[in-house]
């Protein structure tokens with residue numbers, strides 16, 4: 001049996017039971033949140049996050065589960081996510097094909113993760129609320145959206 005097969009599910013179980021990281025107090029600034037995210041998430045499978053352009057399969061699947069758990073679908077329609085049929089905000093269908101997040105941020109994985117973690121840190125006037133996602137959870141959800149073609 002490979003180490004991967006043994007570690008995968010266990011690692012998931014652990015990360016879903018981890019308490020949310022306390023949020024350090026930083027003055028709102030998009031760059032600060034992004035830097036914080038890069039520092040706390042670090043890397044995935046040895047690749048530095050900043051160099052990551054797509055989520056791993058495991059991350060994408062975890063993202064699907066988290067999108068349902070965080071109830072993003074109460075406002076957004078999200079293909080493949082249970083009960084995600086909300087109409088208060090735009091559909092996230094084919095999100096990977098979008099150039100911009102919220103019409104103004106480049107649609108790149110680390111930026112998308114930062115947006116999901118704290119949208120108002122990036123766009124103070126946005127009506128999307130912060131959903132209390134940890135940087136790791138936000139990255140997994142971003143990976144799922146980033147894989148929607």
Ligand code: HEC
Nearest residue numbers: 070071072075089090100101102103116126127128131141
């Ligand atoms: C209370 C309703 C609400 C919830 C819940 C919500 N959002 Fe949003 N979301 C919005 C609104 C409103 C916008 C548009 C913001 C803007 O353009 O400034 C938005 C925008 C977005 C965008 C950018 C969409 C685009 O067209 O560029 C993404 C991605 C996104 N949300 C992901 C999520 C995720 C992931 C969650 C769950 C963690 C979530 N949202 C939960 C209301 C919500």
